[in-house]
Structure formats: C-alpha cells, structure tokens
Amino acid sequence: MMFPVTLFAAEGGFGINLNPLETNLINLVIVIGLLVYFLKGLLGGILERRRESILKELNDAESRLTKATSDLSKAQADLDSAKDKAEKIRADGKVRAEAIRSDGEKRTIEAMAALKQDALADLTAEGARLTEQLRREAALAAIDKVLADLPGRLDDAAQARLIDASINNLEDA
Structure with missing residues (x-):
C-alpha cells in the first residue's frame, strides 16, 4: 500500500x-529516542562537570577578587x-633644622660676646698695665728730678730733719 503524494505530475x-x-x-x-536516552546521561554528565568547573572557576575568581580588594584596601x-x-618625619626634620639653626645662631652670638668680652678685658688690662707703667715712669722721673x-x-740742717722724719715714719709703721 502505497500512498505517494505527487506534487508534480511529471515523472521523476x-x-x-x-x-x-x-x-x-x-x-x-x-x-x-535511544540516542537521546543514552546520550542524555553522557552529555548530561559532561555538561554537569562543565557547569561545576565553571562555578568553581567563578567562585575562585570571586575569592581572588575579594582577596585582591582586601589587599588593595590594606x-x-x-x-x-x-x-x-x-x-611627620619631614615636619620633625624642619623643626630640628630650625632648632639646630637657632642653637648655632645662639652659640655664635655667645662666642662673639665672649670674644668681645675677652677683647674688652684684654684692652682694660693693657690700659691698666700702661697706666701703671706710666705712673712708675713718672714717679721715677720725679725721683730722678728730685735727686x-x-x-x-x-x-x-734740712738733711738732719729729713733723716729724723724718715726715722719717725719707720718707727710708726
């Protein structure tokens, strides 16, 4: 029984x-049907393993992202x-440099004051020594003139009075 439906009436x-x-x-x-039944288990297992692999990679990527984010924050x-x-180090350095500069300026001023004081003391001592020397020279000149x-x-008579006065001065001393 054959029911061919012919679309074209011509042969062939x-x-x-x-x-x-x-x-x-x-x-x-x-x-x-058999292919679908048997391949369903095989393809289903392959697809399931692939899905698990992808999920694991996504979870790993997510944990790496979380760790990277945490590391970045840290x-x-x-x-x-x-x-x-x-x-803070820079500010401390500035403060310390300022303190060292101030200390250096203070030491320089103190050293200059000490030098000035020493020079003044030397000048005063030299003036006193010169004054004393001039007094001696004046006294010696006066003594030479008197002599x-x-x-x-x-x-x-004057000589006898002078000798008596000198003796009296020696006795009083």
Whole structure:
C-alpha cells in the first residue's frame, strides 16, 4: 500500500511518501529516542562537570577578587600611613633644622660676646698695665728730678730733719 503524494505530475518529480513503514520513520524514531536516552546521561554528565568547573572557576575568581580588594584596601591604608609618617618625619626634620639653626645662631652670638668680652678685658688690662707703667715712669722721673735738685737745696740742717722724719715714719709703721 502505497500512498505517494505527487506534487508534480511529471515523472521523476518531487513527492512526499507518507507510509511510515517505507520511510523508516519508526526506525528513525527508535534510534533518535535511544540516542537521546543514552546520550542524555553522557552529555548530561559532561555538561554537569562543565557547569561545576565553571562555578568553581567563578567562585575562585570571586575569592581572588575579594582577596585582591582586601589587599588593595590594606595597601592603600599602608600607603596613607607611610604618607603620614613621611609628613611627620619631614615636619620633625624642619623643626630640628630650625632648632639646630637657632642653637648655632645662639652659640655664635655667645662666642662673639665672649670674644668681645675677652677683647674688652684684654684692652682694660693693657690700659691698666700702661697706666701703671706710666705712673712708675713718672714717679721715677720725679725721683730722678728730685735727686738731681736735692743736693743743691738740701743743707745740713734740712738733711738732719729729713733723716729724723724718715726715722719717725719707720718707727710708726
């Protein structure tokens, strides 16, 4: 029993055969059904393993992202801390440099004052020494003049009075 449907009346034309036994439609349905049944487990396992692998990689990527984010936050905190320390060190350095400069200026002023004081003391001492030397020289000059004039002014009576006065001065002392 053949029910070919002919679309074209001409020989060798195109037609559709609706007989399931002649078209092996039943065999194809059985083979496709078996393939789906057996391949379902195989393909399902492969797809399940692939899905698990992808989920594991996503979870790993997510944990690495979380760790990287945490590390970045820590690194930024460390950077901020390092910046704060650097700023503090720089400020401390400025303060210390200013203190050293002030101390150097103070020492220089003190050294200059000490030098001025020493120079003034040396000048005063030199002035006193020169004054004393001039007094001695003046006294020696006066004594030399008196000794030169004394023999002409001193007679025997004046000489006796001078000797008596000197003796009295020695006794009182």
